[in-house]
Amino acid sequence: MIENKIIYNLYKKILRIRLIETAIAENYSKQKMRCPVHLSIGQESVAVSICSNLKKSDVVVTAHRSHAHYLAKGGSLNKMISELHGKVTGSAKGRGGSMHLIDKNSNINAAVPIVGSTLPIGVGIAWANKLKKNQRIVVIFFGDGATEEGTFLESIDFASLFNLKILFVCENNNYSVYSSLKKRQSKFRSISKLANSVGIKSTQLKNHDTINLFQSAKKIIKKIIKSSRPHLIEVNTFRYLEHCGPNNDDYLNYRDKNEITSWLKKDQILSLENLLSRKKILNENKKKKIIRSINSDIKKAFKFAETSSYPNKKDLMRYIYND
Amino acid sequence: MIKKITYADAIKDALQTSIKNDKKVVLLGLGVDDPKGIFGTTKNLYNNFPNNVFDMPTAENGFTGFALGLAISGFRPVIVHQRVEFSLLSIEQIFNQIAKWNYMSAGSSPAPIVIRLIIGKGWGQGPQHSQSLETIYSHIPGLKVVCPSSPQDARDLMISSIKDNNPVIFFEHRWCHSIKGKVNKKIKSSKIGKGKILRKGKHISLISFSYSIIECIFAAKILKKYGILCEVLDLRSLRPIDKKAIIKTANKTKKILIVDNGMKTFGVSAEILSIIYENLKNIYVERIGVLDTPLPSSVALAKYCYPEHEEIIKKVCKILKITKKINIKKNKNPDQPNSDFIGPF
Numbered sequence: 001m002i003e004n005k006i007i008y009n010l011y012k013k014i015l016r017i018r019l020i021e022t023a024i025a026e027n028y029s030k031q032k033m034r035c036p037v038h039l040s041i042g043q044e045s046v047a048v049s050i051c052s053n054l055k056k057s058d059v060v061v062t063a064h065r066s067h068a069h070y071l072a073k074g075g076s077l078n079k080m081i082s083e084l085h086g087k088v089t090g091s092a093k094g095r096g097g098s099m100h101l102i103d104k105n106s107n108i109n110a111a112v113p114i115v116g117s118t119l120p121i122g123v124g125i126a127w128a129n130k131l132k133k134n135q136r137i138v139v140i141f142f143g144d145g146a147t148e149e150g151t152f153l154e155s156i157d158f159a160s161l162f163n164l165k166i167l168f169v170c171e172n173n174n175y176s177v178y179s180s181l182k183k184r185q186s187k188f189r190s191i192s193k194l195a196n197s198v199g200i201k202s203t204q205l206k207n208h209d210t211i212n213l214f215q216s217a218k219k220i221i222k223k224i225i226k227s228s229r230p231h232l233i234e235v236n237t238f239r240y241l242e243h244c245g246p247n248n249d250d251y252l253n254y255r256d257k258n259e260i261t262s263w264l265k266k267d268q269i270l271s272l273e274n275l276l277s278r279k280k281i282l283n284e285n286k287k288k289k290i291i292r293s294i295n296s297d298i299k300k301a302f303k304f305a306e307t308s309s310y311p312n313k314k315d316l317m318r319y320i321y322n323d
Numbered sequence: 324m325i326k327k328i329t330y331a332d333a334i335k336d337a338l339q340t341s342i343k344n345d346k347k348v349v350l351l352g353l354g355v356d357d358p359k360g361i362f363g364t365t366k367n368l369y370n371n372f373p374n375n376v377f378d379m380p381t382a383e384n385g386f387t388g389f390a391l392g393l394a395i396s397g398f399r400p401v402i403v404h405q406r407v408e409f410s411l412l413s414i415e416q417i418f419n420q421i422a423k424w425n426y427m428s429a430g431s432s433p434a435p436i437v438i439r440l441i442i443g444k445g446w447g448q449g450p451q452h453s454q455s456l457e458t459i460y461s462h463i464p465g466l467k468v469v470c471p472s473s474p475q476d477a478r479d480l481m482i483s484s485i486k487d488n489n490p491v492i493f494f495e496h497r498w499c500h501s502i503k504g505k506v507n508k509k510i511k512s513s514k515i516g517k518g519k520i521l522r523k524g525k526h527i528s529l530i531s532f533s534y535s536i537i538e539c540i541f542a543a544k545i546l547k548k549y550g551i552l553c554e555v556l557d558l559r560s561l562r563p564i565d566k567k568a569i570i571k572t573a574n575k576t577k578k579i580l581i582v583d584n585g586m587k588t589f590g591v592s593a594e595i596l597s598i599i600y601e602n603l604k605n606i607y608v609e610r611i612g613v614l615d616t617p618l619p620s621s622v623a624l625a626k627y628c629y630p631e632h633e634e635i636i637k638k639v640c641k642i643l644k645i646t647k648k649i650n651i652k653k654n655k656n657p658d659q660p661n662s663d664f665i666g667p668f
Contacts, residue, residue, distance in 0.1 A: 092427055092428060092429045093429035095426055095427055095429055096427045096428075096429075100427045102427070102428050102431070102432065104428075104431055104432065109395060109432070110395075112419070112420065114415060114419050114420075117388065117415060117416065117419065117420060119388070120384070120385045120386070120387070120388020120389050120391075120392065120416065121388045121389075121391050121392045121395075121420065122392060123385075123388065123389050123392060124388060124389035124390060124391055124392015124393045124394075124395075124396070125392040125393075125395070125396050126392070127389055127392060127393060128392060128393045128396030128397065128398055129396070131349075131374075131393075131398070132396075132397075150382075150384060150385070151384060151385055151388065153382075154380070154382035154384065154385025154386075154388075155385060155388075157380060157382070157385075158380060158382070158385060158386070158389065161380070318430070319425055319426045319428075319429050319430045320425070320426055320464050320465055321425065321465065321467075321489050322425045322430060322433035322435075322488040322489055323488075
């Protein structure tokens with residue numbers, strides 16, 4: 001059985017990411033965040049359930065839709081919002097933007113938007129851990145599209161061959177921009193079975209139910225450490241907003257209405273609120289208090305970003321080389 | 324103290340010394356531990372350092388990414404491809420990730436990786452085993468590119484490339500591997516980005532790099548017999564390129580022949596020409612390079628594709644308006660670097 005306190009904390013973390021992402025979406029039209037954003041709204045529970053099972057020294061690498069992973073692993077909010085604003089106080093001092101979040105203090109070591117390209121980098125970090133003989137695990141977050149890239153096969157094959165401590169997490173949201181999975185992958189193809197074919201065990205989860213995901217990840221991570229074998233989790237999830245940008249784009253009718261409503265019913269914030277209310281752990285007052293506290297942090301982060309300086313022209317050619 | 328070794332042995336010495344001095348140096352590539360040891364350049368290293376030498380699956384883009392993961396975790400990987408062309412499968416990792424990693428992390432996550440690319444030529448290597456692609460790698464900020472032509476430079480630049488905190492593309496010409504040359508007994512590094520005057524001269528400057536330097540020297544030796552003194556500048560690095568050395572020799576002789584190791588169009592020679600034009604006036608420049616064509620396998624066609632000493636001599640005479648006849652020994656077997664080389668690749 002899962003402790004109530006754990007559920008409560010998972011809920012707070014998911015809510016925090018939802019509110020941060022919502023604030024980005026709401027503020028986007030001010031045109032102060034002048035870079036593409038791939039918001040994680042709807043998919044937050046995957047990041048939170050997995051990362052809540054990690055130690056600080058464990059490593060996360062991710063892709064274009066990285067905000068939830070970054071925040072769930074403990075990445076600095078101020079640095080993230082500043083990076084979106086192109087400020088010198090940003091996580092990459094304004095060089096990367098939303099698609100290149102990094103926070104070495106929290107071991108978020110890579111986020112890149114070229115689909116599938118962080119997979120081998122994560123494998124390399126896990127290989128380094130093995131050579132250094134430490135017990136750290138590497139979590140590689142990627143989408144269903146990434147499994148169509150050659151890097152996916154190259155990465156799972158090597159991870160298996162070298163017995164690396166890696167948790168591959170495929171967040172299958174069924175869409176690569178507007179292209180649905182059935183247009184891209186044969187109905188005879190299974191992402192999990194692709195992993196199995198190179199000797200990697202896999203776990204398939206039909207939806208992003210927080211508690212189920214948290215408990216599965218807990219067991220799997222223990223097993224990865226004990227057996228020194230990689231594992232793959234494929235979890236079906238749902239992106240609420242457009243692929244890139246602050247808006248809902250369901251008016252374009254590229255997704256089936258039933259698909260949308262069935263996923264909205266599984267919204268993890270609503271589910272956890274219902275559960276916690278039934279357990280008498282959460283009530284409206286308490287919820288308001290949590291939201292107020294998170295929003296206060298968000299407000300501070302935006303103020304920090306907005307009042308921070310832009311990078312200076314004299315530093316235009318800095319960081320190209322490490323001297 | 325001085326000894327004589329081959330270019331391939333010089334690279335092996337540098338790799339061995341680097342691993343001995345720093346256990347974080349790891350070699351990876353297809354066949355890096357094979358019995359022939361990548362044309363001798365990694366021979367026996369696996370036996371001596373089994374924890375530092377790793378054969379790889381046939382997954383060039385994948386293992387280039389693995390190398391980046393190692394590099395940002397404190398290792399110093401050295402990748403090798405037996406031909407440049409295989410590295411094209413890993414261009415994504417090299418151009419988008421490795422070259423920009425230090426930048427994208429605002430200097431907090433350097434990527435010290437050496438990528439050894441071997442250029443092929445002759446013996447029927449054909450369209451996909453004999454291209455000189457220095458120019459595409461030299462185009463990318465964040466990468467350094469070196470292309471030594473002598474055993475001494477190969478050894479010293481390998482040492483410095485491995486020590487460098489930045490990604491370095493290390494071009495080796497297959498026809499350089501068997502070249503013997505004197506090297507200092509003491510192994511030390513040499514600064515990346517510095518050219519070297521190999522011969523002093525006053526009539527004309529030959530500017531070149533990689534194997535083409537060998538042809539330049541050969542031509543210069545013949546021309547000297549006729550009183551024509553060529554200055555030969557070996558660039559040794561293409562990024563950063565030694566602008567000072569180019570400008571200095573151009574200013575001295577006022578007449579330049581650039582011998583490009585690759586194709587002229589959008590090539591390294593175009594960059595050198597621009598450097599001269601942007602900095603000096605009244606300098607006469609011509610250039611020769613590999614013909615603008617996929618490279619044929621047949622020796623009957625391939626022999627017309629590369630700028631060799633014969634073409635260099637003819638061009639020099641044209642530029643200097645020399646009419647007397649120069650005796651040039653015809654290269655009977657233009658598809659071999661020397662008679663010992665009988666393939667297969």
